[in-house]
Amino acid sequence: RKEVEQDPGPFNVPEGATVAFNCTYSNSASQSFFWYRQDCRKEPKLLMSVYSSGNEDGRFTAQLNRASQYISLLIRDSKLSDSATYLCVVNIPTSGTYKYIFGTGTRLKVLA
Amino acid sequence: GAVVSQHPSWVICKSGTSVKIECRSLDFQATTMFWYRQFPKQSLMLMATSNEGSKATYEQGVEKDKFLINHASLTLSTLTVTSAHPEDSSFYICSASRRPGVSYEQYFGPGTRLTVT
Numbered sequence: 001r002k003e004v005e006q007d008p009g010p011f012n013v014p015e016g017a018t019v020a021f022n023c024t025y026s027n028s029a030s031q032s033f034f035w036y037r038q039d040c041r042k043e044p045k046l047l048m049s050v051y052s053s054g055n056e057d058g059r060f061t062a063q064l065n066r067a068s069q070y071i072s073l074l075i076r077d078s079k080l081s082d083s084a085t086y087l088c089v090v091n092i093p094t095s096g097t098y099k100y101i102f103g104t105g106t107r108l109k110v111l112a
Numbered sequence: 113g114a115v116v117s118q119h120p121s122w123v124i125c126k127s128g129t130s131v132k133i134e135c136r137s138l139d140f141q142a143t144t145m146f147w148y149r150q151f152p153k154q155s156l157m158l159m160a161t162s163n164e165g166s167k168a169t170y171e172q173g174v175e176k177d178k179f180l181i182n183h184a185s186l187t188l189s190t191l192t193v194t195s196a197h198p199e200d201s202s203f204y205i206c207s208a209s210r211r212p213g214v215s216y217e218q219y220f221g222p223g224t225r226l227t228v229t
Contacts, residue, residue: 034217043205043220044156087155097144097163100207100218104155 001026004090006103014111017078021106023088024070031098032091033064035073037084038105044087047073078110115139116208118221125196125228132192133224135206142208145189146218147181150203162189196228 006023013019025033033050048055050062050071061074075082088103115138125131135145144163148156160181162168168181180192189208193200203225207218 041203041225043223045220046217049217094161095169097161097169099158099161099169100146101158102148102156 002104003027003092003101004088004103006088006106008104008106010107010109012109012111013078015078015080017110018074018076019078019108020075021073021086021088021108022070023072023103024068025088025090025101026069027090027092028069030069030090030092033062033071034089034091034100035060035062035071036087036089036102038087039084047086075108078108080110080112083108083110114210114217114219116142116206116219116221118206118224120224121222122225123227125226127197127228128195130192130194131196131226132190133204133206133226135189135191135208135221137187137208137219140208140210141186142189142210143186144209145183146207146209147179147189147191148205148207150205150223156205159191193226196226198228201226201228 004025035047036044037047038044048057050064054063059076063072085105085107087105090101117136119134147159150156159174160168160170162181162183164183164186170176183189205223207220209218
């Protein structure tokens with residue numbers, strides 16, 4: 001089983017739609033969780049951290065379910081500019097330090 | 113704040129030569145830096161974790177003698193691809209993380225596109 005799994009998509013949605021992505025992780029010792037956005041041929045940019053109580057930033061809502069070991073990202077009122085690949089990232093402690101594991105990413109295309 | 117630079121942004125080299133890529137945290141101290149590789153239409157694959165002043169920890173399947181990592185200061189890490197071959201052509205991205213307890217978020221450099229001919 002992969003450490004972090006995502007549906008690769010693509011998700012094709014019309015402008016204004018609401019879309020949700022899920023991500024599952026296998027290591028129960030994972031401490032921190034993030035959603036990153038990556039545009040084609042660019043580096044990933046932090047979209048938001050994911051907190052246990054759930055958190056919202058404008059049109060974006062992130063949720064964490066530790067019991068089921070998954071996180072989610074909800075995008076409301078999709079814009080054309082939201083088209084990108086969304087990466088689920090999990091921070092895992094290892095050998096006295098920590099590392100980040102990326103999911104494969106979910107491609108989103110918002111259509112006019 | 114939290115700017116990470118990477119140099120060069122792209123490089124073309126001949127098979128058998130070595131290439132050095134620099135990663136710098138410009139406005140913060142990075143205890144830990146990470147090196148990733150991304151092939152077309154794939155996600156980022158962690159190559160190694162680099163802590164300042166100590167040897168890098170390599171992921172399974174990554175040859176430490178081929179991908180030399182040096183993290184000499186809290187603001188600079190370098191990745192040297194030795195005896196590069198065409199299959200090493202990829203997008204190499206570094207990231208830096210502040211000291212634990214301040215933030216676990218990592219900040220990415222803009223990446224280096226390596227083409228080996």
